[in-house]
Amino acid sequence: MLKYSPIALLISQILALPVYAQSQQAQETAEHQHEDTEVIVIKASPLARTELNSAQPVSVISGEELREKQAHTLGETLATEPGINSTHFARVASSPIIRGLDGPRVKITQNGLDTADVSRGSPDHAVTTETSVAQQIEILRGPATLLYGSGAIGGVVNVVDERIAQQPVGGQRGFFGGNLSSADDLRDFSAGISADVGSTVWHFDGFTRSSDDYATPTYVNDEGERLDEVENSFIDAQGGTLGASYLFEKGYAGISYSRLDQEYGIPGHHHEEEGHGEHEEEDAHGEEETGPYADLTQDRWQLHAGFQQPFDGIDKIELRYGYTDYQHQEIEGDVPGTTFTNEQHELRITANHQLTEQWFGAFGYHGFQQEQAAFGDEAFTPASETDRHGLFWLLETREQVLNYQLGVRYETVDITAPTLELGQHSYDFDPLSASFGVIYQWQPSVSLTANYSFAQRAPSANELFANGEHLATRTYELGLNYALHEEEEHHIVIEPTERRPEIETSHSLDLGAHVEEGGHHLNINLFVNRVNNFIYEDFTGFNSLDLSFEHEDAHDEHGDETHDDHAQEGEHEDEHDHEEGLAVVQYTQQDVLLFGYEIDGRWQFNPQWRLDAFSDYTRAYTVDNTRNLPRIPSQRIGADVTYNQGEWESSVGFIWYAEQTRTAMNESATPSYALVNAQFNWFPQAFSRYNLSLFVKGENLTDKLGYVHTSYLKNEAPVAGRNFSIGLRGEF
Secondary structure: OOOOOHHHHHHHHHOOOOOOOOOHHHHHHHHHHOOOOOOOOOOOOOOOOOOOOOOOOEEEEEHHHHHHHOOOOHHHHOOOOOOEEEOOOOOOOOOEEEOOEOHHHEEEEEOOEEOOOOHHHOOOOOOOOOHHHOOEEEEEEOOOHHHHOHHHOOEEEEEEOOOOOOOOOOOEEEEEEEEEEOOOOEEEEEEEEEEEEOOEEEEEEEEEEEEOOOEEEEEEOOOOOEEEEOOOOOEEEEEEEEEEEEEEOOEEEEEEEEEEEEEEEOOOOOOOOOOOOOOOOEOOOOOEOOOOEEEEEEEEEEEEEEEEEEEOOEEEEEEEEEEEEEEEEEEEOOEEEEEEEEEEEEEEEEEEEEOOOOEEEEEEEEEEEEEEEEEEOOOOOOOEEEEEEEEEEEEEEOOOOEEEEEEEEEEEEEEEOOOOOOOOOEEEEOOEEEEEEEEEEEEOOEEEEEEEEEEEEOOOHHHHHOEEEEOOOOEEEEOOOEEEEEEEOOEEEEEEOOOOOOOEEEEEEEEEEEEEEOOEEEEEEEEEEEEEEEEEEEEEEEEHHHEEEOOHHHHHHHHHHHHHHHHOOOHHHHHHOOOOOOEEEEEEEEEEEEEEEEEEEEEEOOOOEEEEEEEEEEEEEEOOOOOEOOOOOOOEEEEEEEEEOOOEEEEEEEEEEOOEOOOOOOOOOEOOEEEEEEEEEEOOHHHHHHOOEEEEEEEOOOOOOOOOOOOOOOOOOOOOOOEEEEEEEEEO
């Protein structure tokens, strides 16, 4: 019998000439092909979608795959997913970048509710989700504003855990794991358990993690020093969650409380006396003083409830409420320099219904109230209050060949800075979003998708009202609320703007193909995104030492914290080592275009050998003058070869990062590099009841020096050097 390679089989399926008609025999064939495929329901959608029946590109990481990729930060955990990169803030506070977009355009949620930290406003602020105790992580690429509001114009990352159970767990179940690594002397351990107690389910999980500064190949930083580690990149974190839910005949109701305490170094803040490079100095007792670090605490309450068929015509109603009290301080020399706080309430009510025999849907309300404040040396954004209220409606069909998915959301956004004295202190916006998608089952194993989204985003408080030093980005930031006027050389006046900030409007088109053939699969996604009135930081060419307010009284009111220090030489310059001041960046709005692709596939050659590969690419520039947007990731190609022999499994792979020469103003090109990794897993059958696995992993085995173009600390925090780790994972 003639045998074909897995690639030939996939190509033959794609190129088959007859258009597939869903016969009964073909249905059975398709069902058989997906028998061995684990179907994971996407919790981020109320319509029980999976990766295979979503017109919008979605991916889910769970189980053993999640445990292998788990890192301290969410950004590093997802950094090798197709279309996803990391801000790589020295591995201490890295956030996800989706198709070149990050910050306020990427929504980070925990069980569908906002994480309620301040990570969307600055790259050195940590995301407060914890992946070591997560059940799965869901990534929605492209606009996801219908459910999550205008802050999700670039995508959503939803971290799902089991803190509030919706059904019995079957007695009790739990997990445990831990690992040690060499590059940063990491010590990491996590565990959790859920148990049925009568009509209730109780859950507890916790983790502890600490690491030192991480080692790198020898590199030269911006100050000309030769280093072999990223100084002040330590981590000390711990947290826990307690949850309980009550189960009844037609639903559930539960509550959870979580606490997070974390300290981490803030590399790149050159807060030292003259000496240029002495990040650690000896105090009067001869002991080393640590550099600036963040001390973060978060208390979070969540309430979930669901009711089956509460009314005629309503299949299910689900309520989710979250309250978060967040604070972090940036400390230098044991003295808090800047404090950031956030108090946030969020409520989502969703009702599922069947509109007709073919159309199913969900509608609901989403409310969000946030009070953020910052005070101290680097409080570059004033205290602000943000209120959002949204109504949404999603609809879809569930046919066998052709399915449609559409939705609409209307939102009101009010943003106020009550203590602001220069410029307008309050803005209101009314974003509107809509989408239309289609899934076509072309062949039994081939589906084609198309999705168009019209999405709008209101500016964030930081983009509106920022006015001060931001040392994490080494700039002086000015929001859309202000304008600059050059009265004379070396004298720049900050004055209120006469132009009202506009809503960002995205027109996004996704085209995809998914092939599932036995143990093989292939995903191809092409995207193009035109964003009108895109908000970004533009270098003005001015220096922070030359800035002053339009009104002298306003200057006097705020000068001690934000302006007088820039006009004086002496203590401030000695403390921050900014003898030449900071470059002034102004939030501005222009039309931009982003396009690219994501491809990933798996080829199961036989029961022992498997190949996984991926590639992605993003191009982004302004429409009028084709100026490149800053920190856009370069093209990547990666592959892993895995050999499985029952009780053990080994793999070796690489990821190649192309040179990035399409740079924005004040950016330098980033050279290409490749990382080689390997892993060995042992699954001892004697402990099969615990699903126990022991692993040894080697990362960057060639000790390659690599700079991350998306990082604000590109030259200060390269990727980690050769690293070996050992650990275990288990369930019960």
